[in-house]
Amino acid sequence: MKYETLVHILDAICQEAPEGSKRYKPDENDVEKMNQARARAFIHLYLKVKFGLSDFSDRERTITDASEDGGIDAYHIDSETKVVYLIQSKFRTNEKNFEDKEISLNELLAMEIDRIMRGEETGENGVPYNGKIKQLQRDISSIDDIARYNYKIVILANLESVPPNKIRQLCGGYSAEVFNYQKAYQALVLPVLTGTYFTANDIMIPVDLSSKNAGSKISYNVKTKNCDCEITVLFVPVIEIAKIMDKYRNAILKYNPRSYLDLEGKSVNSSIKSTLLERDTNEFALFNNGITMLSDETYINERIGQKNKAQLQVKNPQIINGGQTSFTLSRIYHADKVAAEKDLANKEVLLKVITLLGNDSQENKLQLIDEISNATNKQTPVINADRFSNESFHITIQQMVFENFGLLYERKRGEFSDGIRDGYLSESEVVERNHFWRLYYTANGRIARGFQKRLFQQNEFSGIDPNDKNSFKNLYMAIQVFGAIKGRYRRDQKIPREEYAKVYLYVRIHGEESALDAESIEANMRVVNTAFKLFFSWIESQEGNIAGRRTSVNRKTGEKRVTFSQERYFKGPTFEKDFTEWLTANRALLDSSAREVA
Incomplete structure (x- = not known):
């Protein structure tokens, strides 16, 4: 059943391809072409889940799988973590092979990583690399601080018979991570179904100071029995919350007692939507109770070289109240990004950022989070069952x-x-x-x-x-x-x-x-x-x-x-x-x- 779910996801990813794409939308009766499409979509799934690349074209750009690819099927350059990911994938076309069959060592040895990274234009066979590999070389050569980057090999296949130190040797001495079938199910399939696949580490929110008489924020230090906190309160553009929620989805609602709730039949969500879209003025800032966000570190800079502008930085953000507001904003943005930029312009929402300070125990922090969640979730009542949903027992089950x-x-x-x-x-x-x-x-x-x-x-x-x-x-x-x-x-x-x-x-x-x-x-x-x-x-x-x-x-x-x-x-x-x-x-x-x- 898990494999069937995976195949269903891969087929849905293929449908994200542009109209007329024969590579991803072949004749359903052509089994070989269907399998090739799913194999390529499997790489798309990894790129989407691990790096939050929600746009099909952004992912397709970095898939190199073709003849003369030097053994590299895809790549991703992560400018935040300073890592270049080089991906080798082997998708199996039935459940038994997907869970039992391993990638051959010859396929790993075929990865010409050093040769490609040195800028060689041809493979060991003397044939020029394909255009996507040359694009990879150009992308890497254009990185100003490439000396600070590390390289990591990702193997999307089973490889149980080879110990980690031998895998590193096979991959030319580079660090390697294996996504076997179990890890594919747990770290790719389940997260994409629940929308928890891309964790937010640091987010930046631009702040408009033009209508704020007392500066950009109010800050207040609070001492609790569980841990010390700093509360930062400010108004932020709703379009920025929409973009954040659309990108990180349920991954930013880890401590929220609810996940996404559909708009249809939800009066609160519908009211939020109508207030935002049916008025050109900013009544939303008055009517909405706002959003409460947890943070490990919070910074705000009012000196960014732009008049009446500031920037808020939040580390490891989690929304614990205002999930419905954030959700509705993300749906508006996702439906039509161009229209949303216009419809949500000059509209703001109250944001309260609670920064958990010190080195207190995780248990104390979780208890405080639960108390804050209980106290602040009043706009739509949260039943006890919602609160139980985040207990470790249910997560384990x-x-x-x-x-x-x-x-x-x-x-x-x-x-x-x-x-x-x-x-x-x-x-x-x-x-x-x-x-x-x-x-x-x-x-x-x-x-x-x-x-x-x-x-x-x-x-x-x-x-x-x-x-x-x-x-x-x-x-x-x-x-x-x-x-x-x-x-x-x-x-x-x-x-x-x-x-x-x-x-x-x-x-x-x-x-x-x-x-x-x-x-x-x-x-x-x-x-x-x-x-x-x-x-x-x-x-x-x-x-x-x-x-x-x-x-x-x-x-x-x-x-x-x-x-x-x-x-x-x-x-x-x-x-x-x-x-x-x-x-x-x-x-x-x-x-x-x-x-x-x-």
């Missing part, structure tokens, strides 16, 4: 279920909306957090708890071991089976509790042996439905005090009437015990039914 099963666990509301909007996945692939836990408990036999609706908000997961792969394997099966069951109901229909019980029966009866394609699930469900009927016939025939059974007396006639409700029975405590007992006694009968279905 999210990473584990994706790594092992390809599941997309939505711990933060709206965190996958970026991937959905970009066409990298569909909404149906995301598992909403309450639904996730209802099926977890159902699949593992705690049916009554699985019936509860707000499990995430209760945040009572102390008994769950994230390392218990079997319980999450049951969950994975339950999600696939429930998806097939749900398809038989209209979107507006409530799913009866008995369907959750059938999911549990499915997991108990079929277990690890079951294939999870649509045809297999349909066939196996026939066995489950048979078991469901037989089991309840047995339960109703039992004597004594059975959960779900009620006896009523007609007051006039004195006649006793016994009724049995499956709904009441599911609420009782004995379903799992009863079913296990029945299943043990009737396993041969069910196996016979399964063979008949097959």
